[in-house]
Amino acid sequence: MGLSLDAKDLRRALGQFPTGVTVITTLGAQSEPVGVTVSSFNTVSLEPPLILWSMAKSGYSAKVFENAEYFAVNVLGEQQVELSDSFARQSADKFDGVTFTSGVGGSPLLENTAASFECKTWKLYDGGDHTIVVGEVLAFQANDSVMPLVFSRGNYVT
Secondary structure, eight states: OOOOHHHHHHHHHHTTOOOEEEEEEEEEESOOOOEEEOOOOOEEEEETTTEEEEEESTTTTTHHHHHEEEEEEEEOTTTOOOHHHHHSSSSSSSSOOOEEEOOGGGEEETTOEEEEEEEEOOOOOOOEEEEEEEEEHHHHHHOOOBHHHHHHHEEEEE
């Protein structure tokens, strides 16, 4: 039996669950840095070390991530709202003025984050209008002095 759900109401209800804010990064076909703000990030397994995140299939850089062998998850700190907003926009110059280093496979690692996870793409799954990306964690770092940025009810929470 099909259930008819109002998408706007569903989104509002889902917004009751606070999430962290991440910027997922990789390199494009010409080795250019690519990044997108994502709040759908989660742990899958500790053995092997797996994480997941999801992206809209219609997203500006969806094809780049679908073809990426490596990517990095940059967990933003509470002082990085502007960075989150910048990477949430659909534009080609998201890295303009952004300082980063190169991680595994060249994936950009942003500075002053709460944590980062350098991953190899493990598997892609169809998730309706999203693609679910599972990655194997190859390296990570955590910065206990940076409080993570949190998103809830359509707003940043600090």
